[in-house]
Amino acid sequence: MSTKILVIYYSAYGHIYQMAQSVAQGAKNESDIEVKIVKVPEFDVARKFLSTQEPYVKAQEAQKEIPDATQEDLLWADGIIWGVPTRFGMMPAQMKQFLDAAGGLWATGKLEGKATGVFVSTGSVHGGQETTAITTIIPLLHFGMIYVGLPYGENPEQMTAEGIGGSPYSAATVVGPNGELNPDQRELTMASRLGARVAKVAKALKSTNL
Numbered sequence: 001m002s003t004k005i006l007v008i009y010y011s012a013y014g015h016i017y018q019m020a021q022s023v024a025q026g027a028k029n030e031s032d033i034e035v036k037i038v039k040v041p042e043f044d045v046a047r048k049f050l051s052t053q054e055p056y057v058k059a060q061e062a063q064k065e066i067p068d069a070t071q072e073d074l075l076w077a078d079g080i081i082w083g084v085p086t087r088f089g090m091m092p093a094q095m096k097q098f099l100d101a102a103g104g105l106w107a108t109g110k111l112e113g114k115a116t117g118v119f120v121s122t123g124s125v126h127g128g129q130e131t132t133a134i135t136t137i138i139p140l141l142h143f144g145m146i147y148v149g150l151p152y153g154e155n156p157e158q159m160t161a162e163g164i165g166g167s168p169y170s171a172a173t174v175v176g177p178n179g180e181l182n183p184d185q186r187e188l189t190m191a192s193r194l195g196a197r198v199a200k201v202a203k204a205l206k207s208t209n210l
């Protein structure tokens with residue numbers, strides 16, 4: 001039976017959505033992997049406010065075919081990769097709400113043993129790429145998931161003094177203060193390698209029945 005990888009993300013302005021596609025492609029390139037992409041539902045109150053912004057409206061239009069995430073998706077998956085745009089150096093409330101609502105899965109240990117990884121985005125280089133990844137890891141460990149990072153050995157693009165995303169903790173992109181940048185090819189490559197790495201670990205864990 002194939003190993004199932006869920007790419008679950010929230011993306012107001014589309015950058016994390018672009019990264020999600022590379023993550024999914026990297027997972028799909030591995031043998032015997034089934035991939036599903038879902039988005040964390042928007043808050044009604046946020047939609048009302050953000051819908052006055054053209055970049056938000058455009059980005060949501062581009063994602064309209066992506067189904068909203070459910071807790072069943074989390075149960076379906078053998079590996080779960082989370083796309084998290086930085087809000088004040090940590091995950092957005094939309095993502096936190098989704099995780100909080102899945103507390104029943106924590107209580108029953110339903111996500112324990114699943115491989116997991118994270119990709120993030122920030123406006124600025126030092127706006128919280130690493131804090132967002134590391135603080136996202138905390139609830140994932142509470143759920144009992146097995147965290148997969150992005151080591152330098154597989155991702156030499158990280159070894160640079162340039163202001164691009166990517167660290168041992170997660171794949172990442174820097175979008176610019178006004179969201180004016182698209183993910184750099186190196187950031188997309190690292191995202192794709194993260195997808196492949198989580199897929200491989202999920203497959204290995206599945207074969208051990210952990």
Ligand SMILES: Cc1cc2nc3c(=O)[nH]c(=O)nc-3n(C[C@H](O)[C@H](O)[C@H](O)COP(=O)(O)O)c2cc1C
Pocket residue numbers: 010011012013014015016017085086087088089090121122123124125126127128175179
């Ligand atoms: C309320 C809010 C808070 C933000 N906080 C940060 C921050 O702390 N550091 C940073 O670099 N960027 C910050 N940003 C910029 C977002 O990280 C950026 O818009 C996001 O990464 C783009 O991803 P998306 O296009 O997938 O939505 C913030 C944006 C918003 C709307």
